[in-house]
Amino acid sequence: AAGVIQSPRHLIKEKRETATLKCYPIPRHDTVYWYQQGPGQDPQFLISFYEKMQSDKGSIPDRFSAQQFSDYHSELNMSSLELGDSALYFCASSPVQSGNTIYFGEGSWLTVV
Amino acid sequence: AQTVTQSQPEMSVQEAETVTLSCTYDTSENNYYLFWYKQPPSRQMILVIRQEAYKQQNATENRFSVNFQKAAKSFSLKISDSQLGDTAMYFCAFMKHVAQGAQKLVFGQGTRLTINP
Numbered sequence: 001a002a003g004v005i006q007s008p009r010h011l012i013k014e015k016r017e018t019a020t021l022k023c024y025p026i027p028r029h030d031t032v033y034w035y036q037q038g039p040g041q042d043p044q045f046l047i048s049f050y051e052k053m054q055s056d057k058g059s060i061p062d063r064f065s066a067q068q069f070s071d072y073h074s075e076l077n078m079s080s081l082e083l084g085d086s087a088l089y090f091c092a093s094s095p096v097q098s099g100n101t102i103y104f105g106e107g108s109w110l111t112v113v
Numbered sequence: 114a115q116t117v118t119q120s121q122p123e124m125s126v127q128e129a130e131t132v133t134l135s136c137t138y139d140t141s142e143n144n145y146y147l148f149w150y151k152q153p154p155s156r157q158m159i160l161v162i163r164q165e166a167y168k169q170q171n172a173t174e175n176r177f178s179v180n181f182q183k184a185a186k187s188f189s190l191k192i193s194d195s196q197l198g199d200t201a202m203y204f205c206a207f208m209k210h211v212a213q214g215a216q217k218l219v220f221g222q223g224t225r226l227t228i229n230p
Contacts, residue, residue: 033217041223042223
């Protein structure tokens with residue numbers, strides 16, 4: 001079965017640089033989520049999109065932005081990177097019905113040096 | 114706001130034993146969903162089991178089962194006949210019943226489970 005696809009899987013950036021993560025949800029899933037998991041932490045919700053519109057927002061820094069495109073893929077843009085942004089970034093998707101299971105991608109490792 | 118608490122940071126058992134991971138949550142909602150996710154060393158987040166709050170029957174998936182106590186707001190995971198491949202971080206997660214597209218998971222702190230040969 002198709003899964004959530006994230007790219008790149010690993011990314012190394014310097015402080016103050018910009019990074020873009022991409023996510024391709026499971027086919028026919030129209031809700032996309034972004035989570036950030038720091039070292040030794042549980043995943044923290046950043047933002048979600050439903051039908052290409054932002055549906056909910058969590059602890060996403062102002063330096064970060066995201067959008068969902070017409071083909072339902074999503075991109076997370078991170079600017080002015082800080083050392084503390086080093087984390088595993090998960091994209092996840094689910095069908096629209098409330099309570100449906102959220103399926104996660106394998107994550108994108110971002111290291112800021 | 115909803116909170117999820119996993120009071121056992123680490124657990125360790127021998128292969129083939131049964132182990133129970135604890136999870137409590139706090140919510141004023143009546144309709145919600147509970148999940149256990151497994152995160153092995155590869156760091157992938159894998160769904161283990163889910164429970165709808167309106168269902169009294171405890172969910173089971175092969176060797177994995179839950180003990181859902183709605184009044185006590187408790188949602189423990191039991192792993193029977195544990196296997197080396199069960200070694201992972203286990204996260205309990207809560208999802209409330211909300212508008213379309215606005216649902217999200219709130220995670221507990223995780224329990225690191227080690228299965229010893």
